[in-house]
Amino acid sequence: xxxxxxxxxFIEQLIEEDLKNTTRKEDLRFRFPPEPNGYLHIGHTxxxxxxxxLGLRYNAPVNLRFDDTNPAKEEQEYVDAIKKDISxxxxxxxxxxxxxxxxxxxxxxxxxxxxxxxxxVDSQSAEAIADQKGTTTSPGTNSPDRDRPVEENxxxxxxMKNGEFEEGSYVVRAKIDMAxxxxxxxxxxxxxxxxxxxxxxxxxWCIYPMxxxxxxxxxxxxxxxxxxxxxxxxxxxxxxxWFLEQIAEEGKVVPKQTEFARLNLSYTIMSKRKLxxxxxxxxxxxxxxxxxxxxxxxxxxxxxxKSIRKFVETVGVAKRENVIxxxxxxxxxxxxxxxVAPRVMAVLDPVKLIIDNYPDDQVExxxxxxxxxxxxxxxxQVPFSKExxxxxxxxxxxxxxxxxxxxxxxxxxxxxxxxxKGESVVKNDEGDIIEIHCSYDPASRSxxxxxxxxxxxxxxLHWVSIAQAIPAEIRVYDRLFLDEAPDGHKDKDYMEFLxxxxxxxxxGFVEPxxxxxxxxxxxxxxxxxxxxVDQDSTPENLVFNKTVGLRxxxxxxTPKQKKQxxxxxxxxxxPTSKPIDEIKKxxxxxxxxxDEKRLNLRATILELAKEVSYExxxxxxxxxxxxxxxxxxxxxxxxxxxxxxxxDLDADSxxxxxxALDDDNELLQLEAMIxxxxxxxxxxxxxxxxxxxxxxxENKALKTMVQELL
Numbered sequence: 001x002x003x004x005x006x007x008x009x010f011i012e013q014l015i016e017e018d019l020k021n022t023t024r025k026e027d028l029r030f031r032f033p034p035e036p037n038g039y040l041h042i043g044h045t046x047x048x049x050x051x052x053x054l055g056l057r058y059n060a061p062v063n064l065r066f067d068d069t070n071p072a073k074e075e076q077e078y079v080d081a082i083k084k085d086i087s088x089x090x091x092x093x094x095x096x097x098x099x100x101x102x103x104x105x106x107x108x109x110x111x112x113x114x115x116x117x118x119x120x121v122d123s124q125s126a127e128a129i130a131d132q133k134g135t136t137t138s139p140g141t142n143s144p145d146r147d148r149p150v151e152e153n154x155x156x157x158x159x160m161k162n163g164e165f166e167e168g169s170y171v172v173r174a175k176i177d178m179a180x181x182x183x184x185x186x187x188x189x190x191x192x193x194x195x196x197x198x199x200x201x202x203x204x205w206c207i208y209p210m211x212x213x214x215x216x217x218x219x220x221x222x223x224x225x226x227x228x229x230x231x232x233x234x235x236x237x238x239x240x241x242w243f244l245e246q247i248a249e250e251g252k253v254v255p256k257q258t259e260f261a262r263l264n265l266s267y268t269i270m271s272k273r274k275l276x277x278x279x280x281x282x283x284x285x286x287x288x289x290x291x292x293x294x295x296x297x298x299x300x301x302x303x304x305x306k307s308i309r310k311f312v313e314t315v316g317v318a319k320r321e322n323v324i325x326x327x328x329x330x331x332x333x334x335x336x337x338x339x340v341a342p343r344v345m346a347v348l349d350p351v352k353l354i355i356d357n358y359p360d361d362q363v364e365x366x367x368x369x370x371x372x373x374x375x376x377x378x379x380x381q382v383p384f385s386k387e388x389x390x391x392x393x394x395x396x397x398x399x400x401x402x403x404x405x406x407x408x409x410x411x412x413x414x415x416x417x418x419x420x421k422g423e424s425v426v427k428n429d430e431g432d433i434i435e436i437h438c439s440y441d442p443a444s445r446s447x448x449x450x451x452x453x454x455x456x457x458x459x460x461l462h463w464v465s466i467a468q469a470i471p472a473e474i475r476v477y478d479r480l481f482l483d484e485a486p487d488g489h490k491d492k493d494y495m496e497f498l499x500x501x502x503x504x505x506x507x508g509f510v511e512p513x514x515x516x517x518x519x520x521x522x523x524x525x526x527x528x529x530x531x532x533v534d535q536d537s538t539p540e541n542l543v544f545n546k547t548v549g550l551r552x553x554x555x556x557x558t559p560k561q562k563k564q565x566x567x568x569x570x571x572x573x574x575p576t577s578k579p580i581d582e583i584k585k586x587x588x589x590x591x592x593x594x595d596e597k598r599l600n601l602r603a604t605i606l607e608l609a610k611e612v613s614y615e616x617x618x619x620x621x622x623x624x625x626x627x628x629x630x631x632x633x634x635x636x637x638x639x640x641x642x643x644x645x646x647x648d649l650d651a652d653s654x655x656x657x658x659x660a661l662d663d664d665n666e667l668l669q670l671e672a673m674i675x676x677x678x679x680x681x682x683x684x685x686x687x688x689x690x691x692x693x694x695x696x697x698e699n700k701a702l703k704t705m706v707q708e709l710l
Contacts, residue, residue, distance in 0.1 A: 009317035011050065011258055015058070015226060018256070023225055027253055028060035031224045032086070032093070033215070035067045036078035036199075038272035039287040039294040040085045042308070042329065046263035049312035051228055052091040061094030063222050068100050069214050071196040079199070081287070085295040089305045095222070099214045100200050102221055106209045107161065109217065109247050110172060110190060114153045118246060119190060120146060121156040122173050129171070132178070133186050139179035140186045146175065160193055163206045167193045174213075176242065184239045188212055216240040219255040220248060227255045230262035231321060261318040266326050266484045268293045269494060274487060283498065284480075290534075290545050291480040291502050301477065302522055302532030302547030304340070307333035314596055326479070328596065330548045331603045337522055337530045337547065342370045342377060345415065345462045346525040346544075348474055348508040350389035352435045353463065355420060358386040363467070367447065368416040371524075372677065380513050383468040384417050389509050390463050391527075395436055397425060402613050404459035404645050406436070412459035413646065415526060419444040419457055460646035462526045469509035472542040475534065476504040514542065522547070527644075551607040551640075579611040583637055584620075587630035591667065605633050609640035617641060621656040628665050635660055635671040642675065649679055658682075661689055666699045673706070 008016065019025055032051045034040060040048075055062035064086065068074050086093070113119035122129065122145045134140035148156075160170050172191035180186055190213040195206045219227045227240070237257045248254050262270075269275055275292065278284050287294050290301035298308065311332040315324055345368075364384045370377035390406070399407040406412045408422040418440040426435035443452035483489075483497040514523070521533045529549040537543040577585075583605055590601060620634035638653055649657065660672035673690070676683050683690065694706040 010319060011054070011226075011228065011260060011317055012057070014258060015054070018225075023253075025058065025060075027223070027225055028058050029063065029094075029222065029224050029253075030054050030060060030226055030228065031063040031065050031097075031219065031222065033065045033067050033218070034082050035070070035073075036075065036082060037070065037073040038078060038276060039081050039296055041270060041272075041275065041293045041295065042265060042268070042298065043263045043270040043293070045089070045295065045308055045312050046260075046315065047228070047230065048086060048089060048091065049309060050260065050317060052086075052093075054226075054228075055094075062091075063095045063097050063224065064093035065097040065218060065222065066099065067211065067215065067218070068098055068198070068200065069208050069211060071194060071198040071208065074199055076199045081296060085299075088299060089295070089308060097218070097222055098200060099209075099218050100198060102214070102218055103201065103205055103209070105221065106214060106217060110209075110213075111154065111157065113174065113190075113246060114157060114172075115150060116246075117150065117175065119153070119172055119174050120148050121153045121160070122146075122171050123169065126168065129173075129189075133183055134178070136181075136183065140183075142178055143173070143187065146187070157191075160191070160207050161205070163195070165193055167195055169193065174243070176239075182235060182238050184212070184235055185242070188239060212236060212239050213243060216244050216255065216257070217247065220244055220252070223253050224255045225253055227257045229257060229259050231259045231319075232262070233257070234259045259319075261321045263312075263315060264321065264323045265293065265329065266323055267479045267481050267486070268326060269481070269487055271487065274494060277495075278480075283495070290475070290477050299520070300535060301545050302337075302520075302530060303333050304336050304522070307336040310336065314599065316596070323485070324596070325600050327552050327603050328600055330552060331599055334530065334548050334550070337524065339373045340371075341522040341524045341530055343368075343372075343524045343526050344511055344514060345382065345464055346472070346474075346508055346510040346514075346528065346531075347389040347391055347462070347464050347469075348476075348506055348525075348528060349392045350509055351392040351395065351433060352466065353388045353390045353420075354435055354437050355386050355388070355440045356423065356437050357439050360386055362386070363465070366416050366445070382416060382511055382513065383465045384414075385465045385467055387466045388414075388463045389466055389469060390436075390461050392433075394461050395422070395433070397433075406438070406459065406461060411457045412461055413444075413446070413457050415460050415462050415646075416446050417463070418442070418446075419452070419455060456648060458645050458647065462528075464509050464511050466509075468512045470512055470515055470542060472508055472510045472514075472544055474506050474508045474531070474544050474546070476506065476546045478502045478504075510542065510544075515539065517542065524550075551610060552603045578616075579608040580616045580637075583608050583612065583633050584630065587627070587633040590629035590632055591665075592629075602636065605636050606640055609637040610644065612637055612641065614641050614645075614647070618652060621652055625659075625663070628663075628668060631660060631663075632665075632668050632671055635668065635675065639671065639675040643678065649682065654682065658686065661686065661693075666697055666702050669693055669697075670699070670702050673702075 030051045032048055052062050066079055110119060122143050124143060132141045132143060156170060157172060170193060171189050173187045174190055176185045176187055178186045189210045191207050191209055193206060194208045197203055198205065240257045244254055264270065279287055284292055288296040288300050290297050311329050365381040366384050367379050368382045369379055394405045396403060396407050406422050411419050411421045413419050420438040420440045422438050424437045425433045428434050441452055443450045444455060445453055478501055479499055480502050481497045482499045486494040486497040517533045519533050519535045519537055523531050525531050530547040531544040532547055534543040534545045586601055586605055590598065593601060617634060617637045623630045623634060657672050657675050660668045663669060690706055694703055697703060
């Protein structure tokens with residue numbers, strides 16, 4: 001029991017306490033109450049996850065209620081989009097409700113409050129009402145209409161309802177206390193005149209209830225037990241309770257408001273109003289532009305429901321506001337897609353590669369594994385021929401010893417194919433390379449079992465056969481803003497921080513297997529990143545969106561450097577430490593960090609590891625056993641080097657990995673198993689140890705990894 005209590009967040013603890021004292025389990029009911037004035041964004045996923053997550057935990061119903069009290073900003077389009085987004089995330093609601101369903105009831109309750117002397121009609125202007133509110137240090141002053149006779153108030157309120165007055169001429173206010181320390185209690189507005197057509201009730205009403213009057217009463221009508229709101233509603237709780245006290249009947253469930261910290265994400269705008277400006281000014285193509293933080297945009301870009309739910313789960317439920325680094329969200333989608341996205345080959349910046357000694361008219365169909373993370377994914381066949389495209393950056397005429405791609409006089413392997421050797425180049429009049437000529441070893445075909453095929457070369461390149469390749473439009477997306485907090489500058493407009501490189505549209509080539517790909521299908525373009533098929537795609541014109549890179553390319557930059565780029569200040573000339581040194585430093589604190597920060601640091605280490613050579617990491621294999629953090633980061637780095645260069649385990653690296661497997665630290669064991677996934681023969685030799693780990697651990701990630709290995 002003690003362990004379970006520790007695992008509960010503060011909202012769950014509150015509910016558990018209520019279940020012991022005041023609330024029956026069968027009465028539990030939650031709700032998610034969006035206003036349909038825009039599309040849901042990543043910030044809303046936390047509120048969605050909390051409310052629907054509690055519903056799942058307690059087997060309690062969750063209402064989807066649209067707080068549609070402002071027809072000036074609300075549309076049916078937004079209602080439909082919100083329902084689609086919540087369903088896509090994998091949640092089911094019990095009842096679909098609307099605050100507009102309760103307009104009659106709210107009107108009658110207001111009449112009741114007027115009769116009881118607890119509400120009145122005010123004819124002052126909005127400016128006069130605001131002036132009379134006072135300040136946080138001085139009380140407000142009463143409206144001259146505060147003591148208007150009840151009958152006169154009732155008459156005016158009915159005439160407001162009947163449309164006799166213009167907008168702004170009258171409002172209804174609750175009569176509470178103009179000296180209350182909480183300024184929201186100083187005779188708050190309950191109704192205003194709005195002669196706008198409502199997306200559901202049409203022209204039936206020309207007065208609309210204010211949010212504070214509607215929100216708690218809607219919860220009460222629906223039987224909601226726990227009204228969960230973000231922290232900005234904490235000052236509203238006193239008013240929420242006051243309104244309920246006026247109308248609640250004895251014996252009925254009265255909802256309780258509880259606040260949690262909302263989700264704030266770096267490099268991201270969360271305001272619907274500001275997002276709408278991006279749409280209206282044409283900065284983005286619409287609410288579902290893949291650069292937007294809306295759920296529909298994330299879906300179009302290729303994010304998965306599972307990755308978003310994992311992100312929300314990792315962030316957790318807190319009472320204090322904080323900013324989550326967007327790299328954590330990217331890490332979660334990267335982890336999910338790594339398991340489910342088929343591997344394919346695409347070339348985005350092509351240069352022609354000609355294999356001089358390959359038969360001119362020959363086309364081979366080579367076997368290629370669809371996903372090494374999924375045994376059931378099977379294989380596909382990829383055509384191979386004399387003329388191929390490779391990435392332009394995968395070739396240099398002259399290169400140093402740490403360059404593991406193609407160069408003249410050196411060998412590399414073509415993925416799933418042969419070992420080739422650079423021989424010569426052809427250039428155009430401007431000196432640009434337009435053809436690379438090479439030779440191949442016919443006995444070195446991958447998987448053939450020959451001695452030549454087992455030859456160890458340091459680099460592996462992806463490619464497509466020119467004759468069979470399919471042209472495709474590739475939309476490469478980056479972060480929309482260059483500043484960590486684009487709307488956090490009082491003296492600057494957030495639009496000043498727009499990233500001019502947030503979208504690049506390029507023409508590339510993909511393997512013919514993708515000809516039948518459908519919108520929202522996910523793929524890993526090997527060595528390039530994760531991509532999905534855009535909704536604009538057709539069989540005649542394939543369009544792919546870049547979801548996320550294989551690793552975090554922003555991790556190298558510090559926030560200070562990013563801000564310098566935005567403000568066009570010169571970059572510091574102070575020398576930076578080598579990636580291997582940064583990795584060593586991170587090892588000292590790695591095991592002491594909370595889960596969220598450790599995941600962020602892991603993403604950073606994986607990126608830094610791309611710049612580290614095997615020779616640099618090898619000395620870390622001898623790290624003392626007690627230095628767990630240093631051994632963990634060394635394992636991560638080793639795994640990146642082995643995978644990116646398609647290397648086998650040599651004696652040293654194998655010993656280092658197996659020592660980690662034999663350790664008792666679960667983080668260390670997990671990193672060792674991540675490496676071993678690429679070496680099934682080693683897994684077979686150590687099955688007993690892996691099963692032993694599975695039997696002893698309570699770590700879900702470790703148990704899952706064992707299942708994948710076995």
